[in-house]
Amino acid sequence: MKQRIIIFTLIVLTGMTIAVVMNMQHYSDEPDSPVNRSQNNRLKVINPSDVNPKLVDPEIQDVTKDHTISDFSFQNQLGDTITKADVVGKIFVTDFFFTTCAGICPKMTTQLKRVQAEFKNDPNFLILSHTVNPSIDTVETMRAYAERFDADPEKWWFLTGSKHDLYIMARKSYLVVPDEADPDFDHGGESDFLHTENFALIDPDGRIRGMYDGTNPEEVDELIRDVYDLKKEYELD
Template sequence: MKNKSYIGISFIILIFGIWAVPKIIAKFQKSDLVEIGPVPAFSLTDQNNKTITDKDYLGKVYVVEFFFTTCPTICPIMNQNMLGIQEEFYGKPDFGIASITIDPEHDTSEVLKQHAKILGAKHYNWHFLTGDKKYIYNLALKGFNLYAGENAEVNGGFEHSGLFALVDKEGKIRCRRDSQNNPILYYDGLEPAGIKAIKEDIKKLLEE
């Protein structure tokens, strides 16, 4: 009778193993997202006056944006869309956001902390980052290849990209391909389609 029980238990374990192993293997396989390259190294100060570097995000999937708190045009849209991303992944310790100001002379740690509070940023890995202006512009333009600049003739005095960068747990910028099979490089932070796409791809990277 005992032998029959052992045989039954062994059979159940075997079946479970056949079912579970492929799922476990799949969980740690790379997704179909393209590797663009390593995220540029950075060291900035967050809303809590704490130094945050790219190394602090290792082991996390995170989204990078460039913005400024007094932006009257695209930033409010980007802010609301980023809040939606926060809500989707709230409570996940391996997810984060890096919001880097392009107006650091105004956007001090204190200003960013107040901005984060008003905005409703609650995820513990959402850092609002400031630092030296020249350093930040170099990071945006040469590091991420995302436009950021001053322009006294535009509303708000600054111009910047409305795109979001997606970085995986190993510190590599990743993206999906478009309908022509070309890497999109970055995600549209202004349109619902772009936000839907980045949410889907964050989930893929969290499973890697």
């Protein structure tokens, strides 16, 4: 009798062990699962085909791999020219804003101030904020805006250039804004700007590794965690 109880107990324990292992395997196959993240700290590489088509230029909507940001040349709040060469090998967060925005932009910039504080001593991390209203957001205007949020000009660049070039970067590189011809835009009015709450996280190879609602503190918390994961992936101190 005692032997039967022992055998029965072993069978139950074996079944429970198999169930736990299978359950862990199921969740580890999902890219955003805690198990998968803790095992390899590797974030998904985001390509145009993974993103809402409204946010992506039609020419690249079917691209499924090897998407990286394109070359660019903009001026920052100090009047310095910033190009892709300045961000290669760095982890950075990017967004699109305008200085006269009284709605979501201050909320987004406040959240980015949190991100800056988290990585203030990290030489491998940057923030790039692009104006979507370059006719008003001059270098001097953006400098004043940057100072309002205590932005470190060595770590956080507020960028301006031609609206065409900014639009191309938003639609073809960072994949974060709706089409300019979207019916929700009031053409000719203040809302006729590239406007989005989205932050994009870019890795040292110029690939998109995360997208977040920049007005949502919880999603910005996730962004911060993901930056740490990228630092581990690239072995950046």
